[in-house]
Amino acid sequence: MKTQKWFSGIVxxxxxxxxxxxNFSITLFPDFFSWATLLVIVGSAFLFxxxxxxxxxxxxxxxxxxxxxxxxxxxxxxxxxxDHTGTFIxxxxxxxxxxxxxxxxxxxxxxxxxxxAVLLLFYQDILGSLTFLKVSSRTLHTIIPVxxxxxxxxxxxxxxxx
Numbered sequence: 414m415k416t417q418k419w420f421s422g423i424v425x426x427x428x429x430x431x432x433x434x435x436n437f438s439i440t441l442f443p444d445f446f447s448w449a450t451l452l453v454i455v456g457s458a459f460l461f462x463x464x465x466x467x468x469x470x471x472x473x474x475x476x477x478x479x480x481x482x483x484x485x486x487x488x489x490x491x492x493x494x495x496d497h498t499g500t501f502i503x504x505x506x507x508x509x510x511x512x513x514x515x516x517x518x519x520x521x522x523x524x525x526x527x528x529x530a531v532l533l534l535f536y537q538d539i540l541g542s543l544t545f546l547k548v549s550s551r552t553l554h555t556i557i558p559v560x561x562x563x564x565x566x567x568x569x570x571x572x573x574x575x
Contacts, residue, residue, distance in 0.1 A: 459479075469512060470516070477508050503534070
């Protein structure tokens with residue numbers, strides 16, 4: 414980080430407010446006093462550092478920590494909020510895409526994570542729509558992870574990637 418002014422300031426103020434509210438038993442919402450709230454505070458500090466401090470490398474961890482913290486707060490409170498692995502991948506994709514807006518890097522990762530999130534979130538629907546292939550779902554369950562490994566291996570071993 415260039416200067417940690419924003420990050421340090423937000424973390425200290427956020428944790429200070431958190432502990433004052435806890436000491437005086439002031440609850441803003443149910444389950445406020447949890448590690449998920451601390452994730453949101455640290456993630457917000459990264460986001461302020463990223464945007465306010467023009468340290469754009471902090472955007473990705475900021476989105477991930479804030480998103481995961483919000484996920485853990487919302488997952489049991491909103492019926493429409495998905496409790497699924499794909500949600501975490503979607504949050505990571507959002508982080509890469511937002512970071513790309515400022516740095517011009519990471520869009521391929523963002524798109525790959527976004528595609529993976531969509532696949533995970535709608536896996537059963539996608540499998541159901543592939544019935545025209547005349548392949549059993551068991552075979553598809555085997556082929557899809559192998560495809561991930563092959564594409565990831567190619568990405569790791571390719572000499573022409575940036």
